[in-house]
Amino acid sequence: MTEILAPEATDRAVLPAQRVVDHPAWPVLKAAVEEIRPWQSADGSIDLDAENAPSGDTVRASVDRMTAAIGELDPLLPHNAAYHQALVADLRRWADGGFGVPDFLNSLLAFQPAQQRVDGLQHLVVFPMYTQNGNPDRNFEAVVLRMVWPEWLSDLERTRFDNPLFLGITFEDFTAGYDTNSAVLFPETIAVREAPERFTWGGIFCDREAARFRKVSEAAVDVLGIELPEDIKQLIADQKRCEEAFVLWDMVHDRTHSHGDLPFDPFMIKQRQPFWMYGLEELRCDLTAFKEAVKLEAEGFAQARDVQYAVIFDRMFRFPVTGDRVRNYDGLGGQLLFAYLHKHDVVRWTDNTLRIDWERAPQVTNQLCGEIEQLYRDGIDRPKLVHWFKAYELVSTYLAPHPGSVWAKGPDALDLTQPPRKLVDEVLADEFPLSMFYEALAKKLRGVIKSTKGITAHSDIQAAA
Template sequence: MAPLRPVVRVLFDEAHSQAWSIRPEVAARMQPSHPADASYARAAALLRARRMDVAAHTDGPLAADALRDADVVVLAHPSEPKWEATTGVGSPLLDPDELEALHAFVAAGGGLVVLGESEQDKYGNNLDALLAPFGVAIAHDTVQDYERNLNSTPSWVRADIAPGARGAAGDLLAGVDEACFYRAGTLTTTNPEARVLARASASSSAPGAALALAVPHGAGRVVALADSDLFGDDCLGDLGHAALWANLVSWAAAAAYATPAPATPSPAAADPAWGRLREATDALRLLQEPDGSVDTAAHDAAGLHDLVEAMAGAVEALAPRFDHQAEGLSATVADLRAWARDGFGRPDFAASLERFRPDRVRRDGIEHLVVFPMYTQNGSRDTRFEALLVRVPWPEWLAELERDRYDNAKFVPVTLVDHTAGYDSECAVLFPETVSATGTVPNHFGGIFCDREAERFRRVVSAAADVVGLNLPPDAAALLASERLSLDSYVLWDLIHDRAHSRGDLPFDPFMIRQRMPYWMYSLEELRCDLTAFGEAVRLQGEGMAFARNVQYAILFDRIFRFPVSGTRVRNYDGLGGQLLFAYLHRHGFVHWTDNRLTVEWDRLAEGVAGLRAEVETLYREGIDRSKLAQWGAAHDLVARYVPAAAGSSWAQGARAYADVEDPRPYIDDVAPDEFPLSMFYTSLKQKLQPSLARSGAPAPAAVAA
């Protein structure tokens, strides 16, 4: 598969007589009989799979110029050649300028990973001078442990791992139950902010001594370990070493993840014609009635014509920038002028909607001009004119997955470049059915604003992780901090989810949201597609796409944290799907709410999600042989097994007393507005998350219900 663009840049120093190299050919030269004893190639590959660019610094000083493009710097055991086989380049001593540059690098937000050794003083390096400003030192020691060791080797000590941290900053020790330090020294610290990650056991020669430390400093972070062997090719696969390595580097890179993506200039947005279009559209939309018409008795007709003509003229001026939309923009201008000519009644933009085909030009970075009368989902249900500039993210890896695995010809991920006032809301979609048009609305595309989805995910889930004290792995913390990682996660999630609506054992029209059914049926359909996407992400991860784990995080967190507490409680079908997922995982022991902290059993989570997916798919498969009413009842029973129905529900098992008629839709009137109320857990969570639920500058959404 085409590679994903790296998000973090790791520089591995090999210019100071290091005893390790990320380059296999150098490691083979250093240790011809056993290159793995000098190689960090596997450690580098592990980081690259997690969207980190890993490069070796092979010559010259490690000064400001060399550090300029790095986010994390790794110094692994510099040594004089008389003690170790080394890279053979440079001195193990950092000169004063290098020390100053590295200290400034960390203070400005860089990450630094320093790996020392036993009998540290003999190797001729000055790592202590490097670590001193951070309040850390490597002691000249060799820890022995005759009780807690690996393979009955006393110098291979099994460390005591510290308890994991909680909250949005991430748990540095997620997935790390055990670690072995092979001929380790010890660490000391005078820094009150230093966190000891691993200690020598009580049975060791240095009881309780620190073996690994994590230290915040300025805007950056420092990690120090008293052994370098545990991440070498020979040992990376032992115990929890691979997880620990990935966690440490991800944690050190926190500032890089949190750095906003650089803005991409848009010539169309800078065009004065766009400013004129946005201004005229915002002025016109204030005059429209809820159905999109304008009352000409209340508003000056000449002024209305001027606004419409300003919009049409601006579209014509912008059209040369959108050659791929030539036919569609011509139809937009015609529809605008026809609407004005016909007296400003309910707009009919069917002709221009038919010709708006972003699905035909899915190229990375291409922009589209959108001008329609529409309502905004999760915003206003009134029809208003909107003008949008949108950009399509369509990287090669996504194009390849869509082409070869998840064919979805109508799927169009988009990001907002600029927009009129109606999109100052939580609206994150651009769907044909929202456009004001007569007759059958063409259904050529589905536009999803993955940047908006990603932003509200980061905002709400970060707050939730702190509120519930979540045991959050560092790569998940990076996802919550990173615009790029979260946006790409939503693009992939949306691709698979959208396609899943028309795949599987479906007893009904997969787009049943256009029909009238009890709202829990919509809940189960949307949840089914998310559980399918989760399962596919697990499969992709198993095939080597480590990034797919981010999709699993996004689905889980958005579903259990944001969906249930967003919007009103009137037929909130997305909220109910989240309630069901959490209740299932909690009931079956995949998540635990104990001591006011939420703990996810990460190594078993996929099993739990698969279990709920199996129950929903069984409901669907058996529904093929049921009547509509019986299927609605069976679906209610499935939800109610985990999320209790409201007291007095007419639809609860044992209370349903409906005749199985051909058209059971009148029974829907008996569904309670909040048929499945929030649990005490969610009632409390919603109150605590309230400040994070609304996007800054956006009005509260009218509803998320159908």
């Protein structure tokens, strides 16, 4: 087991003046990874007999450059010595085995970043992995990241939002799989021979989330003619402030998946459900973060009010118009929040201008959270299929289903002799299409959404300069 350094030793040993990305070995490692990636198949293997395939010696030379560079970077990161040692062993074993389907379970088990949550701590992460909302193939990726764990957040996690596996992180640099829309680092994406008994960490890149939020919100405000209170203007202009809002939002959101009535994690669940169930779960977690932020604001936490604005703006303006319309459950949650606020006169779209009742927004947003929580609570006493129909009823109260939907016609239109998982096949890919408001907004924000691919705090600042 990796020895865990005491906080005092950690501060001295792992927060060096030199950034990993400034060391000459980092571009060497990054180039070697980028060289290997195009040779890999979807499962991470390399077919040396394929047309135009590299020779085994050529691939091994790239692996050797990777291992040598990792060795040079290792002294900068003594807290990860055991992981680097296991990583080099896994790379060599992959090469000695003829570059088949990679198995990096040993190095995954050795990488334990949640055991040392120190603000500013650097990590070098190298794995064959897919990137969620990015590259679906298990190619090698190399990422240098930095931990976001300020004292105020650490205190909140310890005293009221226990989440020992959560990592707030920011990008330092990355390979091509993260030059995408991916903003997470999850262990379940890594190529291993078998899943470990339990995962021990999960990371959210709050700098990417914040930068996307700022860029899309600024564009949406301009397009919709929204009059912003001064504090929201200042929030959108401040990357650091947005990062603090997102790391708090994400920490509370993440823990909510395992708290409350009938919780489940959409990324971990092994059963099939209609995608509106995943949409409601993601929205429940966001609105729980919103509700907790209202409480924290009353207690004087400056970041808490920012969380409320971030949830409302990101959910209403970015999520519904991002990605395609195939089972887009995050988009569905955003559509539902907007429709609910519109139904209750918190937002009004008149004269091509969106007006928001900022005073009533917290109360009505919490009201929607209460309706979803009541749905979950009542679901404890219902069969699964009845619960799905009740959830559909909640969503369709505010969002119009597709005219061709079978589910919208009710239970009599479905073959209820089939098991519930088979009835999921009757769900349309876009069961709740965009409203006319969102169709128009999507066209106007399409270019801005596209431009946020691969964005970080650094690229956002450079673009604004």
